Amino acid sequence: MPSQSSTPVAPPGFPKKPMHYLPAADLPRALERCRRLLDKLLQHEDGWVFAKPVDTHSLDLRDYLSVIAEPMDLGTVSRRLELRRYPNLLSFAKDVRRTFSNAMTYNNKGDDVYESAAKLSRIFESGWASILAALPSPPPVAERRARLKDELPQLPVDLQGKAVVIMKDIGGWIQEVDGRVEVDFDKADEATLDKLEWLLALAAMKLEAGALDNQI
Known part of the structure; x- marks a missing residue:
């Protein structure tokens, strides 16, 4: 049964609209930092849970797609990074957050998948804040x-x-x-x-x- 808990929010002090502007020449290097953060999540002991799309058939999750409108997983994020599908840093962060918010929406608090998602979400937000802190201010x-x-x-x-x-x-x-x-x-x-x-x-x-x- 899906939980009624709200989706996770950024920790206190985290900017509501993260700055994602970068000079064109700097974007590849910033995306490489995103790659390292993503690898950290995937290499975590719980990372395997989110490394592939949810297999609704083998897990018999018949209501999953009616509850989760936009499925996402870290493996898909990784492929999009490799194919350079992210036009800015914010779109990368949006997909990572969706991965964990989906898990916390569908599963009940206290369930293993919920708690793993919450744990990895905290790790992501900490690393993401460091990436944002290193970004230059946008020109006019x-x-x-x-x-x-x-x-x-x-x-x-x-x-x-x-x-x-x-x-x-x-x-x-x-x-x-x-x-x-x-x-x-x-x-x-x-x-x-x-x-x-x-x-x-x-x-x-x-x-x-x-x-x-x-x-x-």
Whole structure:
């Protein structure tokens, strides 16, 4: 029987909206710190419980998917990290927290799975706070827009195309002039800036991966 307990919250003093802005070149290194924290969770003696999706069939949990709307597990988080699917640090933390909150929602307090989730959740929040504490403060929005205006045209063509799609979604696409697409960065809010900066980070990670390949 699912418990009626609320989902776990961040400990006192933890920022309600964690800062997840990073210069594009710094994001890969920050995600590597996330990788180390995730490995710590998986290597914990209780980590195996959350390493794979819940097998509702073999465990005969017929009501699981009706109680848990968005299943998540640390193995899926690990694969998403490997595939560079996280555009920022906050999206990584959201998936890890969902893994443990799902377990604490479906299981009763005092059950082994509930207590394991609570224990690993505390370990995660402690490590996550350390990661956040090391992040730089974000520059003003105007500075971010100006940097994107300078750096986006230098992206590979495929990533420039993705940038155009993002800008079209907010009505920031103007027109194509002499083969170049012009966009209105003044229309980009912070959420859109996050997406565009992720493209810069993705390009940086591809460049770094290529450099490593050349050294092998």
